Amino acid sequence: MELSITTLADRITNESEAYLFMEQLRWGDTPFCPHCGSTAVNYIRPLNGVSRKTRTGAASQRRVWKCQACPGRKQFSALTGTIFHGSKVSVRKWLFVFFEVCSSKNGVAAREIERKYDLTAKTAWFMLHRIREAMKRDPLVGMLSGTIVADETFVGGKPKNRHRSRREQDNVIVPAQPGIDVGNIKTDKTAVFSLVDKATGEVRSRVVPDVSGASLRKAMADQVDFARSHLETDGWKAYKGIGTEFASHQAVDHTAGEYVRGTVSTNMAEGYFSQLKRSIDGTHHHVSVEHLHRYLAEFDYRYTTRKLSDTTRMRTLMGQVGDRRLTYRPIVTGQGWSTPESNRNS
Numbered sequence: 001m002e003l004s005i006t007t008l009a010d011r012i013t014n015e016s017e018a019y020l021f022m023e024q025l026r027w028g029d030t031p032f033c034p035h036c037g038s039t040a041v042n043y044i045r046p047l048n049g050v051s052r053k054t055r056t057g058a059a060s061q062r063r064v065w066k067c068q069a070c071p072g073r074k075q076f077s078a079l080t081g082t083i084f085h086g087s088k089v090s091v092r093k094w095l096f097v098f099f100e101v102c103s104s105k106n107g108v109a110a111r112e113i114e115r116k117y118d119l120t121a122k123t124a125w126f127m128l129h130r131i132r133e134a135m136k137r138d139p140l141v142g143m144l145s146g147t148i149v150a151d152e153t154f155v156g157g158k159p160k161n162r163h164r165s166r167r168e169q170d171n172v173i174v175p176a177q178p179g180i181d182v183g184n185i186k187t188d189k190t191a192v193f194s195l196v197d198k199a200t201g202e203v204r205s206r207v208v209p210d211v212s213g214a215s216l217r218k219a220m221a222d223q224v225d226f227a228r229s230h231l232e233t234d235g236w237k238a239y240k241g242i243g244t245e246f247a248s249h250q251a252v253d254h255t256a257g258e259y260v261r262g263t264v265s266t267n268m269a270e271g272y273f274s275q276l277k278r279s280i281d282g283t284h285h286h287v288s289v290e291h292l293h294r295y296l297a298e299f300d301y302r303y304t305t306r307k308l309s310d311t312t313r314m315r316t317l318m319g320q321v322g323d324r325r326l327t328y329r330p331i332v333t334g335q336g337w338s339t340p341e342s343n344r345n346s
Ligand SMILES: [Zn+2]
Pocket: 033, 034, 035, 036, 037, 038, 067, 068, 069, 070, 074
C-alpha cells in the first residue's frame, strides 16, 4: 500500500504501533540481531503483561528483543545501532519526519519540522541531519562507467552577489572560500560539482574548492572509470584536458546556444542543479558551506531515487539507517558551528 502522512497517522496512533511499524520496515518478517546479524532472536514479552517502566516511571512501549547467538544474549530493539538510536524523540515522530523527508521534492525545512511536531529547533535540525546521514552514498560503492555527464555550478552566497557567475566573468576561476577577492570578483558562493550516470540516473555531487581542471579531475578520479566512460560536458575549458583521458569526450557549446546535439547534453545535471538551488533558496533559505555536503547527499539520494514511489523510497532508505550512528559531537564540533539556534536555517 502506498503511504501518505494521513495513512501513516491512521496506522501509527501510539508508540507501540510505531515500534511495530519500524520493525516491519527494518526487518520485514525476519527480525535480526544488530550486533551479530543472527536471526535466532526472541521477542521479550513484558513480565506478567505489565509494561516496562521508563526512567521517568511511565509505562514504556518500547519493544525489546533478545539474541540467542550473541555472548551474553544481548537485548536490542529495532532502533539499536541506527540513526534513531539514543534519541529522546518518540519513534512515532521519527517515522513521520522520515516519511516527510522521503516524500518531499525540495526537502523539508528544520523550522517546519520544529513547528509541526512540537520539537526544539536543535532537535529538528539534528533529526534532519541524521536522516541525511542515512542518505549518504556507501563509500564502498563502485566507480561510475558508461556515459557520464559532468557539470558544475555555484550555490549559496548573499543575494547581492547572486548575479555573479564565472561564465559572465570570462573564465576567471572563482574560489569557494567566502569573501575571497580574485581580481575584480568577490564571491561568497560555493562550487558544487556533479556527475550523472545517464543510463541509471544516479548522481554524485561534491563541494569542490574551485572549478579548475585540476580540481575537477581530482573530483572525478575516484568516482569514474575514465577508460570505460564517455564524458559529456558543456564547453567549460577545464574539461578539455580531462576529456582526453576518457574513451570519448563530447561537449555542447552553451555560449553558442547549443544545449543538445544528438544524444549529447548536460540537461540532466542542469535539472539536478535547478532543483538543488530551488531547495536551498526556497526551503532552507541558506545553507552554510560546512554543512553543504550533507544537503548534497540528500539531493543526490532524492535525484537518484526519483523514479521510486515515496513508499518505496522510504523502505529503501530504511535499509540504510543501520551502522551509521551519528552522535551530536561530530556534526557540531570542529566545523565552525556555534549553536543550532543561531543557524537554524542551515
Ligand atoms: Zn546477536
